[in-house]
Amino acid sequence: MSVIVRDDGFHAEDWAGPVVEIAADTAPDVLVAVAQSGALLRVGFANFGDGRGFTLARRLRAQGFAGRLRAAGPLVADQYAMARRSGFDEVEIPDAIAVRQPEPQWIARANWRENTYQQRLRG
Amino acid sequence: MAAYNLAGRRDNKYKARLKITVFEGGLEAFRDAVEAEFARTRAAFSGVDQALLAEIEAAFAPPALPLRDAxxxxxxxxxxxxxxxxxxxxxxxxxxxxxxxxxxxxxxxxxxxxxxxxxxxxxxxxxxxxxxxxxxxxxxxxxxxxxxxxxxxxxxxxxxxxxAGLGTANAGLISDIIACPGMDYCALATARSIPVAQELATHFKALGLEQEIGQIKIKISGCINACGHHHVGHIGILGLDRAGVENYQITLGGDATERAAIGEKTGPGFAYDEIVPAIERILRAYLALRQAPEETFIETFRRLGAAPFKAALYDEGARDAA
The missing domain is CATH 3.90.480.20 (Sulfite Reductase Hemoprotein; domain 2)
Incomplete structure (x- = not known):
């Protein structure tokens, strides 16, 4: 099973609608089609060292995707802020990660809007 | 970053490097990907970054240096x-x-x-x-x-x-050696670096040859990762592991200035207790070969090439005596 992490902490799965799975190696051009869908887009992370999903999320948002966007995989709590900044609404982590890094460690990075150098440069 | 993030190798972490991606995919393809990413990203920047840059530039204004009586x-x-x-x-x-x-x-x-x-x-x-x-x-x-x-x-x-113990007048001389931490501190190292540098410095000071030898750059690395940049030292020393024993390979003629050159390997390496005498043989050869005290080691090397230094380095008689 897995745990959904949002800014206010851990949640159980609460999405009942359609889900489109997006693998980390999806070519960005393919995203144009799904960007218009009303489904939850679930971007897979094979491991925390594979950051392709962050770039895919940024692309999806740039292409106008306004629906729910989820990062799914064994990310670590320190990456939560970066996932949010890239455009993800939430992170889905395996139970084992939730045990190793309990809720407070993720909530500690809920301040992802602060101290973002990219935002500072963009204006 | 975004272009590389998508294009970089994920199957082998030793190949997860920008230079590998460019080498395998070609410079043109990667440049196109970066340009496309730049065009996409650019719209998000309002221009305040230029104001930030101006702020930073102001912090690097040269200081006022009034004329003083010397x-x-x-x-x-x-x-x-x-x-x-x-x-x-x-x-x-x-x-x-x-x-x-x-x-x-x-x-x-x-x-x-x-x-x-x-x-x-x-x-x-x-x-x-x-x-x-x-x-x-x-x-x-x-x-x-x-x-x-x-x-x-x-x-x-x-x-x-x-x-404060900081007055040593040896900048650019033989005791001003660049050395990596070496096996004393580094988990990657295959040989010690620091004691070699220390012995070279004290040895040539004791011989009284430091000023005589003049400007020279000796650089020491304790493994092939080359943190000591031995390959661009006038004399480079690379510490390797040969079947569990430290072995030091010498390169000559490297140069890190605008006349950049990679040093030339001299031949077989030397054991830990042979390396200081080996360097001394090279430098005694230099002192004998230079046209004038003003001709530095690297200038003599450029004029004569590696051959006379190699001859001195591998002179068997001298080696036995050492």
Missing amino acids: GAYHAAWAADADFRAFATQNVVAHKVPGYGIVTVSLKAHGATPGDATAAQMRKLADLADAYSAGELRISHEQNVILPHVALADLPALHRALAA
Whole structure:
């Protein structure tokens, strides 16, 4: 099973609608089609060292995707802020990660809007 | 970053490097991907970054360096041999008249190259405030640079440095060696570096040949990752592991300046206790071969090539005697 992490902490799965799975190696051009869908887009992370999903999320948002966007995989709590900044609404982590890094460690990075150098440069 | 993030190798972490991606996919393809990403990203920037850049530039404005009377400098030059040695060896001209750029050597003979104690670092910070417009830089030579020192202040600065054990007048000389941490500290290393540097420094000081040999760059790396940049040292020393035993390979003729050159391997390496005598053979050959004391080691090497140095290095008689 897995745990959904949002800014206010851990949640159980609460999405009942359609889900489109997006693998980390999806070519960005393919995203144009799904960007218009009303489904939850679930971007897979094979491991925390594979950051392709962050770039895919940024692309999806740039292409106008306004629906729910989820990062799914064994990310670590320190990456939560970066996932949010890239455009993800939430992170889905395996139970084992939730045990190793309990809720407070993720909530500690809920301040992802602060101290973002990219935002500072963009204006 | 975004372009590389998508294109970089994920199957082999040793190949997860930008240079590999460019090599495999071609420069053109990667450049196109970066340009496309840039075009996409650009719209998100409002232009405030230019204002931030201007703010940063203002912080790097050159300091005011008023003309000062250099009487104290000339008096110390006439009276104090230690000061003369320091001013000759460790100070180079500044573009502003009456000022100098001072190298504070962290290469006291026999000490660990590039090391400074906490007290020395605090002292350096105070001296930078007092004598160098609050500026201090760390050089790749593992020394500290005070970039804006009035010659009028140089005697006082020299006294303060000497009192703190920082007055070694050897910038650019044979004891000013770049060495990586080596096997004493580094998990990657295959051989020790620091003790080799220490022994070279003390050995040539004891021989009294340091000034005689003059400007030379010896660089030591304790493994092939080459943190000591041995390959661009006039004399490079690379410490390897040969069946559990340290073995030091020598390269000659490397140059890290605008005349960049990779040093040439001389041949078989040397054991830990053979490396200092081996370097001495090379340098004695240099002293015998140079046309004049003004001709530096690297100039002699460029004129003659590696052959005469190799001959001296692998001279069996000399090796047995050592």
